[in-house]
Amino acid sequence: MSNEAVAELNQDIDLDQVDSIIEPYLGKKEMVIPILQKVQEHFGYLPRPVMEHISRRMHIPLSRLYGVTTFYAQFKLKPRGRNIIRVCKGTACHIQGSPKISERIEEILDVESGETTDDLRFTLEEVACIGCCALAPVIMVNDDPHGRLTPDKVKDILDGYE
Amino acid sequence: MERFIDPCCEKCIHTKDTPCKDFVDCCVEGPICHESQECAQKRKNITEKVALDENFVIC
Amino acid sequence: MYEKHIMICGATGCLSSGSNQIAETLKEELEKQGVIDKYRLVMGGCPGFCEVGPIIVIYPDEVFYCRLKPKDMAELVEQHLIGGEIVERLLYKGPDVDAPARFYDTIPFYSKQKFNVLRNSGVIDPESIDEYIMRGGYRALRRALQMDSQAICDEVKDAGLRGRGGAGFPTGVKWGFTNKAPGPKKYIVCNADEGDPGAFMDRSILEGDPHAILEGMLIAGKACGADEGYIYCRAEYPLAIRRLKTAIQQAEEYGLLGSNILDSGFNFKMNIKEGAGAFVCGEETALLASIEGKRGMPRPRPPFPAQVGVFGKPTTINNVETLANIPLIVKEGGAAEYAKVGTEGSKGTKVFALAGKVRNTGLVEVPMGITIEEIIFDVGGGIQGGREFKAVQAGGPSGGCIPHDLINLPIDYDSLTKAGAIMGSGGLVVMDDRTCMVDLAKYFLSFTQKESCGKCTPCREGTKRMLEILERITEGEGKPEDLDTLDSLAHSIKDSSLCGLGQTCPNPVLTTIRYFRHEYEEHINEGYCRSGICKPLFQYLIDQDNCTGCRACVRVCPVEAIKGEKKEPHEIIQELCTRCGSCIEKCRQDCILITRVGSEADVSN
Numbered sequence: 001m002s003n004e005a006v007a008e009l010n011q012d013i014d015l016d017q018v019d020s021i022i023e024p025y026l027g028k029k030e031m032v033i034p035i036l037q038k039v040q041e042h043f044g045y046l047p048r049p050v051m052e053h054i055s056r057r058m059h060i061p062l063s064r065l066y067g068v069t070t071f072y073a074q075f076k077l078k079p080r081g082r083n084i085i086r087v088c089k090g091t092a093c094h095i096q097g098s099p100k101i102s103e104r105i106e107e108i109l110d111v112e113s114g115e116t117t118d119d120l121r122f123t124l125e126e127v128a129c130i131g132c133c134a135l136a137p138v139i140m141v142n143d144d145p146h147g148r149l150t151p152d153k154v155k156d157i158l159d160g161y162e
Numbered sequence: 163m164e165r166f167i168d169p170c171c172e173k174c175i176h177t178k179d180t181p182c183k184d185f186v187d188c189c190v191e192g193p194i195c196h197e198s199q200e201c202a203q204k205r206k207n208i209t210e211k212v213a214l215d216e217n218f219v220i221c
Numbered sequence: 222m223y224e225k226h227i228m229i230c231g232a233t234g235c236l237s238s239g240s241n242q243i244a245e246t247l248k249e250e251l252e253k254q255g256v257i258d259k260y261r262l263v264m265g266g267c268p269g270f271c272e273v274g275p276i277i278v279i280y281p282d283e284v285f286y287c288r289l290k291p292k293d294m295a296e297l298v299e300q301h302l303i304g305g306e307i308v309e310r311l312l313y314k315g316p317d318v319d320a321p322a323r324f325y326d327t328i329p330f331y332s333k334q335k336f337n338v339l340r341n342s343g344v345i346d347p348e349s350i351d352e353y354i355m356r357g358g359y360r361a362l363r364r365a366l367q368m369d370s371q372a373i374c375d376e377v378k379d380a381g382l383r384g385r386g387g388a389g390f391p392t393g394v395k396w397g398f399t400n401k402a403p404g405p406k407k408y409i410v411c412n413a414d415e416g417d418p419g420a421f422m423d424r425s426i427l428e429g430d431p432h433a434i435l436e437g438m439l440i441a442g443k444a445c446g447a448d449e450g451y452i453y454c455r456a457e458y459p460l461a462i463r464r465l466k467t468a469i470q471q472a473e474e475y476g477l478l479g480s481n482i483l484d485s486g487f488n489f490k491m492n493i494k495e496g497a498g499a500f501v502c503g504e505e506t507a508l509l510a511s512i513e514g515k516r517g518m519p520r521p522r523p524p525f526p527a528q529v530g531v532f533g534k535p536t537t538i539n540n541v542e543t544l545a546n547i548p549l550i551v552k553e554g555g556a557a558e559y560a561k562v563g564t565e566g567s568k569g570t571k572v573f574a575l576a577g578k579v580r581n582t583g584l585v586e587v588p589m590g591i592t593i594e595e596i597i598f599d600v601g602g603g604i605q606g607g608r609e610f611k612a613v614q615a616g617g618p619s620g621g622c623i624p625h626d627l628i629n630l631p632i633d634y635d636s637l638t639k640a641g642a643i644m645g646s647g648g649l650v651v652m653d654d655r656t657c658m659v660d661l662a663k664y665f666l667s668f669t670q671k672e673s674c675g676k677c678t679p680c681r682e683g684t685k686r687m688l689e690i691l692e693r694i695t696e697g698e699g700k701p702e703d704l705d706t707l708d709s710l711a712h713s714i715k716d717s718s719l720c721g722l723g724q725t726c727p728n729p730v731l732t733t734i735r736y737f738r739h740e741y742e743e744h745i746n747e748g749y750c751r752s753g754i755c756k757p758l759f760q761y762l763i764d765q766d767n768c769t770g771c772r773a774c775v776r777v778c779p780v781e782a783i784k785g786e787k788k789e790p791h792e793i794i795q796e797l798c799t800r801c802g803s804c805i806e807k808c809r810q811d812c813i814l815i816t817r818v819g820s821e822a823d824v825s826n
Contacts, residue, residue: 029514030512030513030514030532031514032514033494033495033497033511033514034494034495036497037456037495037497067516068514068515068516071499071516071517071518071674072496072497072498072499072517073497073498073499074456074497074498075497089418089668090418090419090576091418091419091576091577091614091617091648091650091664091665092419092576092577092582092650094418094661094664095577095578095650095652095656095661096577096578097802097806100801100802103801104779104801127457128416128418128500128668129416129417129418129419129420129421130233130237130457131233131234131421131424131458132233132234132237132238132271133234133271133419133421133574133576133577133582134234134271134272134274134576134582134583135234135237135238135271136576136577138237145237147237147238150803150806150807151779151801151802151803152777152779152803165351166350166351166354166475167474167475176476177476178473178474178475178476178479179476181476181481181482181483181484182483182484183363183366183483183484183485185475185476185483186354186359186360186362186363186477186483187360187363189351189354189355190354190355208351209355210222211222211223211261212223212226212261212345212346212349212351212352212355213355214226214280214281214344215280215281215283218344218355218356219355219356220355220356220357221357
């Protein structure tokens with residue numbers, strides 16, 4: 001997604017919602033990770049205006065807040081697609097052929113790992129291990145695991161998500 | 163008495179605010195602080211309901 | 222009273238192969254027959270055998286049904302539950318048994334296992350504290366509360382328990398350090414940030430037996446003089462977090478957490494922290510920073526966490542599996558019993574996540590000292606498709622590869638370290654002749670390179686350089702001096718990094734060079750990847766003598782690079798082939814060959 005498109009989305013953010021999330025944690029700087037987790041759960045990502053707001057309310061410099069945010073893989077600074085594809089990059093999946101699965105998905109969607117399709121239909125991500133090693137190679141689309149994949153099965157699976 | 167935390171009779175005083183040191187042993191082997199067939203049976207009923215086989219309960 | 226108990230595996234592996242639908246259909250069937258009250262249905266912990274999931278075990282008969290589909294439920298209800306006759310069709314079958322097998326006694330997968338840590342997994346309802354207590358739960362806590370702190374540390378030391386998180390430091394000694402540290406406020410931290418790709422034993426324990434962790438932490442608290450605990454758990458494990466929260470709530474209600482526990486004057490408060498996805502947070506000082514809401518970066522030791530830990534207070538950090546062992550040791554007579562299992566230097570059992578190209582994948586708990594051969598061939602049932610065993614990777618990105626020649630190596634802390642691997646958290650990934658060892662080293666390094674926090678230059682820059690070299694080699698542009706450069710970089714990184722991540726991340730590269738040097742040399746000097754993984758270094762050819770012309774490969778090829786008539790041997794057009802591997806997966810005759818680039822059709826491998 002382009003930066004302009006993100007900026008446009010960021011205009012309609014309701015900061016009151018953020019306040020109600022922060023409220024119980026005011027004055028507890030060590031709780032910044034749970035705050036970011038809850039805020040992201042609400043908005044789907046961490047919009048810039050929200051980050052600035054948290055910074056002010058929690059008295060944490062914005063730079064430090066971004067320092068924490070960008071350190072952890074869970075936090076996203078850009079909106080994500082309606083469907084999240086997580087390709088398991090665990091060892092078992094790797095040796096059972098997950099690179100071939102990623103390649104096929106990237107071909108079909110024309111995005112690379114970490115990116116979102118322009119129509120916001122899919123976001124493609126990698127995850128260290130889903131823990132379904134017996135079903136390797138595995139991808140998760142939203143909460144549905146799809147295991148024992150071969151590259152030729154990928155297209156049918158993706159077609160099932162709008 | 164549906165769960166171990168429920169008192170078997172008025173003699174059992176264990177709650178989180180008024181703890182009894184024998185509570186854990188008492189769950190399966192009790193009652194410890196008094197003698198009552200009836201109260202022992204109440205505990206047995208709880209274990210028998212879920213015990214998978216004779217080796218399930220470990221004292 | 223129930224007639225029978227139906228334990229449905231509700232762990233992540235089986236859930237993803239559909240155990241939820243199984244449970245629902247089963248419930249519907251029981252309702253339809255009007256017998257639902259006679260049976261107790263539990264979505265329980267993991268019996269370990271993920272390969273054949275979804276799994277149902279029926280007690281007291283101890284019958285193990287596997288590979289279930291919703292449509293099997295009607296038969297299971299009518300024939301077994303109501304009729305009392307085992308449904309043979311749904312029992313375990315495999316090349317390692319002569320006849321369909323029932324359970325522990327006859328399924329080879331279970332034959333060499335010993336359940337210590339997984340003693341309750343799949344047997345109790347993980348959301349019931351009563352069932353945990355029936356299984357002897359919280360008795361060790363009760364005993365510990367009457368003991369002197371140092372006496373508890375000594376018992377754990379005598380039992381020979383070593384930390385299951387990786388390095389294998391004696392747990393009792395670690396507790397002793399925190400116990401002796403001055404100050405009234407101390408913490409116990411449970412490291413449940415299981416980030417090793419390919420390892421999921423901690424998750425299974427958390428999901429299957431959460432009270433064991435709480436009890437372990439409480440005993441640690443008593444032994445260390447701590448009154449507050451943190452469980453730092455990966456956010457990617459939502460079910461584990463939910464079960465932990467339920468367990469904490471129950472323990473508080475029962476007066477087993479909180480103040481004046483069991484009238485002993487001992488207080489303990491439990492908190493859960495959800496990790497946010499950073500592998501380095503498995504490192505103890507990084508984990509502490511993360512609990513404090515900071516970037517999870519390690520710091521130099523000393524001071525060790527036992528002196529300066531969370532919020533600057535003395536802290537003991539233990540791994541999930543370590544804590545799950547504690548109640549067994551501290552119970553009456555437990556320490557001596559515990560020390561009977563295992564080897565001289567490594568006591569007890571270890572849980573492994575057995576995965577990769579082994580036939581029986583899943584979670585296994587075996588006594589320390591079992592050999593690699595026993596684990597792969599007896600428990601694991603050998604290699605998938607009867608292919609050749611090449612190596613096993615132990616310990617994840619910090620571990621190393623153990624080659625076929627060391628198949629008789631006993632699995633314990635010291636033997637593994639000697640072989641260049643580590644126990645690590647317990648991932649065992651089995652590899653066959655279609656796994657490229659150079660690619661594997663590259664895979665692990667790309668993982669650690671991404672996860673390096675960037676604090677120590679040798680780790681941040683060195684892993685990047687090593688990865689670049691490995692990438693070159695797998696692309697066919699390796700140089701003869703590369704191996705020496707890799708070796709020198711690896712040792713610099715090991716010697717000069719602050720934390721475990723940097724100190725161990727070159728292991729996969731070092732061990733693959735040590736045991737599979739010829740594969741590296743083949744890549745570099747001959748431009749050939751014999752495993753058919755590194756794309757520029759091989760080509761597929763169709764074995765003209767054995768191809769039956771079934772057209773399966775022609776249909777599956779996404780770029781139409783295979784031509785040939787039905788019942789005539791097919792041929793691959795090398796200019797079009799992208800080596801995606803779809804054909805080799807599909808071919809039932811095993812006649813797609815991996816050959817050197819430029820070889821002709823008659824060359825067999």
